[in-house]
Amino acid sequence: MARSIPPKSSAAPQQRYRGAAPYVFLTPYLLVAVVFTLYPLLNAGVLAFYQTNGPASRAYVGFDNFRFLLHDDVFFKALKNTSVFAFCSVFLQLPLSMLLALLLNSGGSRAKAFFRLVLFSPNLVGQIFVGILFSVMFTPRYGLINRFVHALVGFGLEERWLGNPALVMPAIVLTSLWVWVGFNMIYFLAALQSVDKSLEEAARIDGANRFQVFWNVTLPSMRHVVVFVLITCISGSFQLFELPLALLPDSAGRGPDNSGLTVIGYLYQVGFDAGDLGLGSAVGWVVAAVIFALSLLQIRLSGAARE
Amino acid sequence: MNPLRAVLLLVLLIFLGLLMRSPRDPRRALSYLRFVVLVFATLLVLAPFAWLVAAVFKDKSVFNDYVFFPPPTAWSSHTINLNNFRRLFGGDDTVQGKVFFWQYVINSLFFASAGTVLQLFFCSLSGYALAKYEFYGKRALMTFMLSSMMIPGVLLFAPVYQMMVKLQLVDTYHGMILPGIVGVYGIFLFRQAVLAVPNEMVDAGRIDGCSEFEIYLRLVMPLVRPMSAAFCLITFLGSWNSFFGPSIFLQTQEKLTLPVILNLYIGVYANEYGVFLAGTLLAIIPPAILFFALEKEFVSGLTSGAVKG
Numbered sequence: 001m002a003r004s005i006p007p008k009s010s011a012a013p014q015q016r017y018r019g020a021a022p023y024v025f026l027t028p029y030l031l032v033a034v035v036f037t038l039y040p041l042l043n044a045g046v047l048a049f050y051q052t053n054g055p056a057s058r059a060y061v062g063f064d065n066f067r068f069l070l071h072d073d074v075f076f077k078a079l080k081n082t083s084v085f086a087f088c089s090v091f092l093q094l095p096l097s098m099l100l101a102l103l104l105n106s107g108g109s110r111a112k113a114f115f116r117l118v119l120f121s122p123n124l125v126g127q128i129f130v131g132i133l134f135s136v137m138f139t140p141r142y143g144l145i146n147r148f149v150h151a152l153v154g155f156g157l158e159e160r161w162l163g164n165p166a167l168v169m170p171a172i173v174l175t176s177l178w179v180w181v182g183f184n185m186i187y188f189l190a191a192l193q194s195v196d197k198s199l200e201e202a203a204r205i206d207g208a209n210r211f212q213v214f215w216n217v218t219l220p221s222m223r224h225v226v227v228f229v230l231i232t233c234i235s236g237s238f239q240l241f242e243l244p245l246a247l248l249p250d251s252a253g254r255g256p257d258n259s260g261l262t263v264i265g266y267l268y269q270v271g272f273d274a275g276d277l278g279l280g281s282a283v284g285w286v287v288a289a290v291i292f293a294l295s296l297l298q299i300r301l302s303g304a305a306r307e
Numbered sequence: 308m309n310p311l312r313a314v315l316l317l318v319l320l321i322f323l324g325l326l327m328r329s330p331r332d333p334r335r336a337l338s339y340l341r342f343v344v345l346v347f348a349t350l351l352v353l354a355p356f357a358w359l360v361a362a363v364f365k366d367k368s369v370f371n372d373y374v375f376f377p378p379p380t381a382w383s384s385h386t387i388n389l390n391n392f393r394r395l396f397g398g399d400d401t402v403q404g405k406v407f408f409w410q411y412v413i414n415s416l417f418f419a420s421a422g423t424v425l426q427l428f429f430c431s432l433s434g435y436a437l438a439k440y441e442f443y444g445k446r447a448l449m450t451f452m453l454s455s456m457m458i459p460g461v462l463l464f465a466p467v468y469q470m471m472v473k474l475q476l477v478d479t480y481h482g483m484i485l486p487g488i489v490g491v492y493g494i495f496l497f498r499q500a501v502l503a504v505p506n507e508m509v510d511a512g513r514i515d516g517c518s519e520f521e522i523y524l525r526l527v528m529p530l531v532r533p534m535s536a537a538f539c540l541i542t543f544l545g546s547w548n549s550f551f552g553p554s555i556f557l558q559t560q561e562k563l564t565l566p567v568i569l570n571l572y573i574g575v576y577a578n579e580y581g582v583f584l585a586g587t588l589l590a591i592i593p594p595a596i597l598f599f600a601l602e603k604e605f606v607s608g609l610t611s612g613a614v615k616g
Contacts, residue, residue, distance in 0.1 A: 017440040021519035025436035026448070028429045029489045036486040037455055040466035047466055100348060103341050111345075117602060118349050121356075124594045126548025128566040129587045132573060133355055136362070136580045142371040144358045151311040178352065190610040239461060242550045242566075249573040264461060271465050272555055280465040288462045295457075 047281040058278065065282035075283070077258045078266040081169060085262070086237035088173045089180070094233060096177065097184035102214070104185070105192045116189065119182035127179070131246025134175045138162050138247075145174075162248055165259035172244055172260060179243075184229050191225035192218070227302040234298070235291045241265055263287050318343055363391055363585045370581060391581035399575075401560040408586065415565040416593070418553070419546040422484050426542050427535060429489035434497025435523045439509055452491045468555055478558045487546075493538060499611065500534040501527055537608025540601050544594050565590045 048065055052058040069075050100119060104112050122130070137144040138161040150157040161171040195218055203217045219226065241264035245253035252269075254261045263283065271280020322343070325336035361375040369377060369386045377386045398405040437449065467486060468477075476482025504527055512522040528535070550566040557563055563571075569590060572583040598605060 017442050019519065022436040022440035022442045022445075025432045025519075025523070029433045029494065032486065032489050033451075033455065035470075036467060037458065037463065040463045040470060041458060043466035043469070044462050047469070052469075100345070103345055106341070107345075115345050115349060116606075117599075119352055120606075121595075121598075122352060124544060124598050125591050126550065126566055128548070128550045128570050129590055132569060132583060132587050133359060135573065136584065137355060137358065144354065144374060147374055148311075148354075151309050178355065182352065186606055187610055190606075235459065239459065245550075246570055246573065249570070267461065267464065268551075272468070277465040277469055281462075284459075284462040284465060288459045291459050292457070 044281045044284060047278050048285055050278040052277045053275055061278070065279045066286075068279065069282060069286060074258055074261070075263075075266055078261045078263045081258075081260065082238055082240065082262045084169055085173065085176070085240055086234050088169075089176065089233050089237045090230065092173065093177055093180055094184055094229065096181045097229075098188050100181065101185045101188035101192055104189055116186065120186055121182070122179045123183040125179070127242035128246045130175060130179055131243050134171075134178075135162065135247050135249060138171055162260075163256055165255070165257040168248070168255040168259040172240075172247060175243060175247065176240075180233075184233065187225055187229050188222070191222035195221050223302060227298060231295050231298050234294050238287055238291050238294075239264055241268065359584060359588055359591075363581060363588050364388070365581065366390060367579060367581055391579075391585040394576075394579065394582045395585045399560065403559065403561050406561045410561055411563055411565050411568045412589070414562060415547060415590075418480060418483065418564055419543050421480070422487055422546045423539050423542045425484065425488040426490065426493055427539055430493030430538070431497045431501075431528065431531070431535065432523060433489060433494045434499075435501050435527055437494065437498045438501035439504075439506070439527075452494065456491050464551070464555075471556065477556055478562065479556075480562070483552055483556045493542070496534065496538055496608070496611070497531065500531040504530050533604050534608060534611075536601050537604040540597055540605050541608060543597065547590075547594055 047058075049060060049062055050058040051061045051065070104115055107115075125133070134145075138146070140146055140158050140160050145161070146157050146159060149155075149159075159167065161167045199217050199221065200213050203213045208216065240262045241253070244255065244260040244262060244265060247253075248255045248260045251260075252273075253265045254269075264287070267280050267283040267287070270283065271277050322336055322340055325339055326333055329335060357375060361373070362370065364387050365373065365377070366386055366388055367390065396408045398407045437445070471477050471482055474482070476485070508526055508530075509522055512526045517525065548566060550570070553564045554567050554570070557567060560568075565586070569583055569586050572586060576582040
């Protein structure tokens with residue numbers, strides 16, 4: 001559901017407090033952070049160099065976990081699927097969200113509130129529930145989606161979306177559009193409303209057309225929201241797991257020929273189904289590294305765009 | 308020519324008509340187009356919901372005969388009935404005896420609300436401490452908090468699970484709730500809200516003899532109520548829909564939450580879509596009610612950090 005936002009900090013001018021109160025108030029956080037974040041983080045570093053069989057027994061294997069991943073075709077398939085999904089999220093989902101936000105922003109406020117409410121509503125439905133819903137809607141011949149596609153273009157009624165390796169990813173992407181287009185739209189809409197209208201006006205008077213105004217004035221002035229949405233979108237895409245799991249129940253989220261397997265799905269399989277938490281940790285590090293690198297790249301690119 | 312294509316053609320013809328009437332000034336045509344796109348998007352978003360409601364009340368025997376509801380002429384207890392719900396609430400036979408569907412609903416409600424209440428308390432308390440006190444080590448602490456937000460959850464699944472097993476917290480609710488009782492995201496959300504509370508109020512409270520905790524509880528908390536509402540909704544939705552944690556930590560069937568059990572039901576009721584879809588519909592209703600009641604607060608809570616910046 002809600003992806004987290006890092007709020008910007010601003011200074012609170014107060015003189016130093018000498019009592020114990022702030023420390024007492026922050027103790028619960030410190031305890032939780034040490035026990036459930038800091039210690040596991042260190043442990044994740046250690047664990048990645050072990051092979052485990054369930055949580056109890058383990059043996060040191062050095063870099064073997066990472067070596068195994070480098071040579072595992074299934075892991076690369078999962079990595080490829082997840083990258084394809086992330087790519088589609090960025091280049092399909094976000095533009096659609098932006099388009100809807102722009103359309104909404106130019107309308108009256110009554111209609112805006114209504115459309116915003118409706119378009120956002122799929123985001124309330126948990127990914128598992130969405131997966132369950134769409135797994136039935138993708139039924140050949142009778143499913144809602146097959147019937148709709150058939151009525152629209154005249155073919156595809158018998159298509160087995162979730163049984164055809166070539167169509168599993170499109171099905172997942174289609175489902176994700178239903179869930180997240182409205183979610184990103186909320187952010188874009190809020191950002192659009194805070195854009196300085198006089199700047200856009202000035203550009204228009206200078207003879208810029210609608211697209212030029214959007215590309216050269218509106219988009220740059222909502223830059224930091226766009227970067228924020230991009231980063232959460234990419235890191236969210238790399239953590240995709242529940243949607244394909246419920247969408248492809250026959251194969252536990254793998255899909256035919258592993259066509260629906262995501263990296264987290266892979267982690268779940270090796271770490272929790274097969275019981276090798278060490279290998280699971282190694283997968284975790286690889287995914288974390290990918291997310292981190294992509295986020296850094298995003299920030300760099302957006303910094304370059306400012307100059 | 309099917310109805311869908313006929314409608315699309317009609318929409319297109321109206322657009323062309325508007326464009327022809329005033330080709331120099333296409334504003335009317337464009338605002339019509341804008342409206343059409345929005346309505347079309349709305350229908351696409353709502354269609355699965357409508358389909359779900361219809362699917363749940365249709366009898367198994369006519370499930371595939373109609374896309375949505377059968378036409379009113381075909382309504383009878385053979386086509387529309389509550390059989391799916393009857394099957395759903397009939398109970399599962401398990402090792403621990405019969406477990407009824409209500410049990411999972413109660414589990415989910417308990418898990419989500421207990422987590423929300425605890426998070427509300429601890430996050431707001433920490434957020435208040437960060438907003439209204441200058442103390443030794445504050446800077447280092449905040450740097451640590453912000454950088455800990457960069458750690459993807461993926462990395463911690465395996466080691467946290469291992470620790471839970473060691474602490475014998477697997478298959479318990481407190482074990483599942485404990486790691487999430489306070490989070491950096493919530494703390495910063497509250498810190499930002501409390502910053503807007505004037506320092507004079509806090510000082511006045513002190514002069515009047517309030518303890519520091521009383522200042523937090525009696526003076527500050529009532530002032531950040533809109534943020535609290537948004538935060539509760541976001542947290543509740545997150546726990547209500549969460550799957551990964553509960554599916555790993557919970558083992559006994561009578562302890563499962565709705566997402567976990569419904570995911571299992573897909574396999575159990577393989578050819579009776581109506582049954583697990585009925586459960587899914589019930590699982591969507593509580594978040595929907597909360598959302599419609601608190602929509603404005605929710606949206607502003609979601610976007611506050613990103614947009615104000």
